Amino acid sequence: MKDLGSFRYFLGIEVVTSPTGYFLSQTKYACDILSHANLTDDKIVDTSLELHAKFSAFDGVPLEDPTLYRELVGCLVYLTVTCPNISYVVHILSQFVYAPCSTHWATLLCTLRYLCGTLLHCLLLSASSDLTLRAYANADWAGDISDRKSTSVLCAFLGDSLISWKSKKQSVVAHSTAEAEYRAMAHATFKIVWVRWLLSDMDVSFSDPTPLYYDNQSAIQIAYNSLFYKRTKHVEIDCHFVK
Structure with a gap:
């Protein structure tokens, strides 16, 4: 065994230590992605995806050679390890790797140009925040115009540090917004339980419940209601799980 010094670089993730905490980034990896995409200009955009943008498998003209598209999307998937701001658009682009079209390619280029302007952004794991766990969740009802499935998004904070995030299409088609x-x-509840188990293995215990923040009143009322009516029978399993 030998001492390799301070922890600075591991599997493409750059780590900078300061009294404030740990700064995680993938600047070099992102630059390699831009180089692989042959983006030589300095044009940047303010957002990786237009507001209310919807995509289907038949948008535009099919690409003659989708190899580069698949390679770049695969690289972006790993980049989301420290870039939660592109998790949703990468989730969208990943759905069309089997047969990408010109519209999907244009969205991919827009995402790469967004990366050009955020290369120096880092993920901070604060050294001074408390160990209070909290989570936020939301959903886009029937957002996919191809199969009308909804997308669930969540993020979890440990104190001031963002430690977990996810954007995933739901496995079934929801009958209602609720x-x-x-x-x-x-x-999100499943993620909270998993994170609490993980932290308990690190001797971080919680005496209080973990707050889950949500903005849909129907879902909140179902969670508080101990009676299951006919209209909510299809989510009864989820009701029991959250409780």
Whole structure:
């Protein structure tokens, strides 16, 4: 065994230590992605995805050679380890790797140009924040115009540090907004339980419940209601799980 010095670089993740905490980034990896995409200009955009943008498998003209598209999307998937701000758009682009079209390629280029302007952004793991766990969740009801499935999103904070985030399409088609929102709440509850178990293995114990923040009143009322009516029977399993 030998001492390799301070922890600075591991599997493409750069680590900078300061009294404030740890700064995690993948600047070099992101630059390699831009170089692989042959983006030589300095044009940048303010957002990786247009507001209310919807995509299907038949948008535009199919690409003659989708190899580069697949390689770049695969690289972006790993980049989300320290870049939660592109998690949703990468989730969208990943759905069309089997047969990408010109519209998907244009969105991919827009995402890469967004990366050009955020290369120096870092993920901070604060050294001074408390160990209070909290989570936020939301859902986009029937957002996918191809199969009308909803997308669940969540993020979890330990004190001031963002430690977990996810954007995932739901496995079934929701009949209502309340159902889609409540399934997203169930996914967030599962993540909270998993993070609490993980932290307990690190001797971090919690005496208080973990707050889950949500903005849909229907889903909140279902969670508080101990009676299951016919209209909520299809989410009864999720109701039991959250409780």
